[in-house]
Amino acid sequence: MKIQICRKRLSRSTGGDMVILTMLAAGAAFSALPLVFVISSAFKPMNELFLFPPQFLVRNPTLKNFSDLLILMGKSWVPISRYLLNSVIIVLLGLAGNIIFGSLAAYVLSKHKFPGKKLVNDMILLSLMFASPVVAIPNYLTLSYLGFINTYWGVIVPTWGSTLGLYLMRNFMDTMIPDTYLEAARLDGATELQIFWKVAMPLVKPAWLTMLILAFQHLWGVTGDNVLYAEQLKPLPYALRQIAAGGIGRAGVTYAVALVMMTVPIVVFVVNQTKVVQTMATSGID
Amino acid sequence: MSSIAPEGSTGVAAPFAAAAAVPAVPRIKGLWREIKANRMSYLFLAPFLILFFTFTVLPVILSIVLSFTYFNMLNFPRWVGWENYLRLFLKDEVFLIAVKNTLFFALVTGPVSYILCFLFAWLINELKPWIRAILTLLFYAPSISGTAAVVWIFIFSGDSYGYLNxxxxxxxxxxxxxxxxxxxxxxWPVVIVVSLWMSLGVSFLVFIAGLQGIDDYYFEAAALDGVKNRWQELWFVTLPMMKNYLMFGAIMSITGSFMAASNIQMLTGPTPTDWHTWTIMQHLNDYGSVRFEMGYACAIAVVLFFGMLAAQRGVQSLLRKLG
Structure with a gap:
């Protein structure tokens, strides 16, 4: 395979490029192991799934696992489309709040000067180091006090206050936004909101695209176990997990479910990453 | 890099710094004036800050308080003072094993995963966009494929039918x-290999995005200034430009390696041989969600927090030397 280096820099040797490509290929093959395994297993007929000695790759691929999954989904008490709708609502609202609130706060915490800024920045950093299982109970009590139990908000609102994305955003804003740009916009009479939206956010596109993929992954996996009780409010991963938990007879379906659950974030990830690349290729900075 | 004050607040910050010398009333007045001048900043911050306080700060403070109580999640918490902490360090032998294991695990996987994340991100960054997209996906696959990590159990299965055997x-x-x-x-070798395999996560993506943000101009200028090969370029241009992201990655590596639990438990089970791969976080989960001794679990969380804080401070001073 002929591979060219994208940006031919002045300080590169061809030999080094080849060594690096070999290293990358080996690392990628090792990393891709689970993908290959799940894809291959999803197409295995029942007898191959329990073959001894086990086979890593499928021999006689079949679509039976997927047709079984479709039948099982069609038989669910709450229509599967409702689970899907719940997931879409949770993911979209969760993403919107997470990115908008997080970016607004990150912008201020990175580029403004005001009393209490250092305190908030320090608290955000410290909060990343506190083990989350022990805060689950206080959070449940808070959600119940706010009347969010058994509503979408109980799942969505806590993710809006997540610190990881904000911390990421702030680091990018510190580095990628030159203060002179903001100053120039202020001299031109732009409001802070305009500066945030039209100057700052386009400059850190790779950052919020990365934040988006992380938040998406989290929200897509949400099952809402301890918040959503009504069956018609539960998201798709919950329904699929129930189908997969149907015992050994559903081993094939389990892999089909895993593949379905994996495919969505992968598609989002690929689209997302090409956008990261595009931003820089057209270089919106200059 | 100094940040710029929003409109109206320029010049207010300086009197505030000098306000320490003047009597209390004018100082509070000055602070109030400054807060008013910066109301735009607070308005931007407010939605997040309210949520952050409600769902993070408040529960954390409550957990710290609970760590001084006996709380079984049924009865009202009973104040026991330092008892949980004394028990942790004086009576709980398994905890001490967990501390030793966690430190060992963090010292091995933390730095290695950190370096791997950066190395692969750095190498991938120079490839053509489409190859870069594919490789990024493949390297990130373990983080995105959720339950697929189960494959390792089949690989390392102990009977002669396990793939490796x-x-x-x-x-x-x-x-x-x-x-x-x-x-x-x-x-340990098995756990470490699997953990490293899973470690190309958040930091990896952040490094990739960060590297994308460095303008080619810097590399061209450096090449003209006499930078000869990729290693010099890495040392003199890339690393200094990446300082913020490197710190972010360090935090991720520290929290990731100190809080490792679920993947280790998936591999070696809930009761590993001689507690050989038992970590602090597994101990915490054990007391929090199996034994329902929430006060004790909170004490473990507090100890873990200070451990991570110390590690973070150490790494920070190390990274500062980078220039």
């Missing part, structure tokens, strides 16, 4: 299947 037996390297997940000689 089957291959090694076939090749004649071993004559008896090895109990990879039970034999104390092999438990």
């Amino acid at each position: 089957a291959i090694l037996l076939y090749l004649g390297v071993i004559t008896q299947p090895i109990q990879w997940l039970v034999d104390t000689t092999w438990m």
